[in-house]
Amino acid sequence: MPEAPDVETAWTWLLERRPMTRGSFDDTLPPIAAAAYAEPVLRRLFPFHTHGTLKFIRDAPPWHEPPVDDLPFIVLGDPPYSVYTPAPTTRLGEAATAEDAIGLVVAHLPPGLRKDAAG
Template sequence: MPEAPDAATAWQWLLERRPHTRSWTVDELAEIAHAAHAEPLLRALYPFPSHGGLHFLNGLPGEVRPAERLPHVLYGPPPYKVYSSDFTELGEVATAEEAVALLARQLPPELRRPRQRP
């Protein structure tokens, strides 16, 4: 299964459900993926669906160390459960937009500032 070479491509492949990429056949992922992509702080990160959750990487797969884990959300029908980087439940919310807002608030301070595009 190929991994995208950068975050922008990973988002594109995730949203278009490119065949043979991570979780491309999982219908339940679409709503949370679209909501997360609408949030600039999350859109700047690499989306990484795995084990029933939409995870976010501050780098490319294989380059991120366990100590650099970020919060994630389980996808599926609502309610959505949001977890911290250490897998502590942060909350259960009714909508994808609420899940994304909770995720964004839980990012480390250095990632909560919008990134400047070159």
């Protein structure tokens, strides 16, 4: 499966469900992907669909080591959506809508990322 070369391409492929790319086969992804893309702070991060989750990575490939996985992520499926922190994995909460799940992610981003989005 090819990896998108940059953040903008990753979002385009994710939203368009480009065949043979991350998330193209996951019918539960579109509402979460659309809600995430609507948030400017998340739109600057690399969207990473893996194992039934949508994660957000601070940088785009090429990764010389596994990417730093330190941001909240969403478990996909039917609502309610569960939002977790990475290791140690802790559930932050559940949300009835994709927009509310994205709100939980944004609310639990490190302060530097939230601050950068505001100005």
